[in-house]
Amino acid sequence: MIIIITGASHTGKTLLAQKMLEKYKFPYLSIDHLKMGLIRSGNTHLTPADDDELTGYLWPIVREMIMTAMENEQDLIVEGCYIPYDWRDSFDTDQQSEIRFICLAMTDAYIDSHFGDIMDHGCDIESRLDDSDCTAEWLKACNREVISGFQDAGEQIVLIEDDYEETIAESLS
Secondary structure (H helix, E strand, O other): OEEEEEEOOOOOHHHHHHHHHHHHOOOEEEHHHHHHHHHHOOOOOOOOOOHHHHHHHHHHHHHHHHHHHHHOOOOEEEEOOOOOOOHHHHOOHHHHOOEEEEEEEEOHHHHHHHHHHHHHOOOOOOOOOOOOOOOHHHHHHHHHHHHHHHHHOOOOOEEEOOOHHHHHHHHHO
16 A cells, blocks of 8 residues: 655644554655755755755656555555645556545635644654744645645545644544
């Protein structure tokens, strides 16, 4: 089984991946770790600020890692925001049946009501070095973009609109 977890920034992708690792004992790949490894090693001219270009750069690598895991009949959780909206086009129908896709996004109302909580939990799994540019308006714009892009591609969205813990718990099953 391959589990892809994507979504907007600060939605808990890494937290969900960690909980799934603990529950299912599947290893997980953080696309952010891959991104930073390529950037720090000098194997790309891209920077952490090049989000739009990074999806196109990273997806072919991540896709082939997923295919390798499937060929080897290995379980894998892949977590990160660099999943293209049309990711299904990279896999045939049989391969898609081996993939569970989870996209996390928050509503504007949730962000407005819980912005302080969102920021307080930003380092639950990973240490964010500088989150000072993260504003409620920026988060809302990111979430709207993710919701629109994946819904237009026909994907289901795990929408966080009321109880965060309950929504994440439902995604674990």
